[in-house]
Amino acid sequence: MKIISALGIAGLCVLLPASAYFFLQSQPGSLVPGSLVPGSLLSNDFQLPDRAGTIHRLSDLKGAPVVLHFWASWCPPCLGEISKWVELASSYHERPIHWVAISLDQNWADALRAWNPTGPGLEKVLSLLDTEGKVSDRFGTYQFPETYLLNSELKVVTKWVGPQDWGGDQIRAVLDQLVK
Numbered sequence: 001m002k003i004i005s006a007l008g009i010a011g012l013c014v015l016l017p018a019s020a021y022f023f024l025q026s027q028p029g030s031l032v033p034g035s036l037v038p039g040s041l042l043s044n045d046f047q048l049p050d051r052a053g054t055i056h057r058l059s060d061l062k063g064a065p066v067v068l069h070f071w072a073s074w075c076p077p078c079l080g081e082i083s084k085w086v087e088l089a090s091s092y093h094e095r096p097i098h099w100v101a102i103s104l105d106q107n108w109a110d111a112l113r114a115w116n117p118t119g120p121g122l123e124k125v126l127s128l129l130d131t132e133g134k135v136s137d138r139f140g141t142y143q144f145p146e147t148y149l150l151n152s153e154l155k156v157v158t159k160w161v162g163p164q165d166w167g168g169d170q171i172r173a174v175l176d177q178l179v180k
Contacts, residue, residue: 044138045154048128051108056128058154064096065157065178066150070136072104073114075144077163082115082145084166089125095179099125104133104144151178 045059058066069085071078082101089099103111108129117127130136139148147160158174165171 044135046130046135046138048102048130048135050126050128051112056126058100061098061100062152062154064098064152065175066098066100066148066154067175068139068148068150069099069101069145070104070130070139070141070147071101071115071145073110074105078145079114081163081166085145085147085164086115086117086122086125088166088171090122092175093122093124095175097124097175097179100128101125102128102130102135104130104136106131149174149178 045057047055047057049055058068067089071082073079085101092099101115101117103114105111105114111127111129115127117125136146139146143161145163147164148156149158149160151157157178160171
């Protein structure tokens, strides 16, 4: 009887955290702490082109926090939030944060029809194209939009799943804490 109780308690100790992880991962708009993000110790370096064809590497951004946002023109929730993400990026243009928007569209024409990153304050927004979805796959992205906050060492701090309130105090507090 004591063995069964011990096994039951041990099982709960394994199942409850695992259940919480999968529950949080499935909730649109949820904030997932870095400790729950698979591979959170190191981020995945990549090479992707901007619309001029220049190749950019994630490792080139080391030294400042990075907000890495996966989106696509075929994703209705992405379209509903991209303008707010851009407003947040613009409001932080004088802060040491890199903003990287990675479109999963098949070509630049589709991506640019949905969002054309130009205007004041957007100099630090890097728009890249991942036509094969390899980068999002390596990050474990499964629901769009999805955003990762990386520290200056490019380690995952936080992952936001689904559309977010980019103008809200919660996200600003996380960003402000990272760039103190």
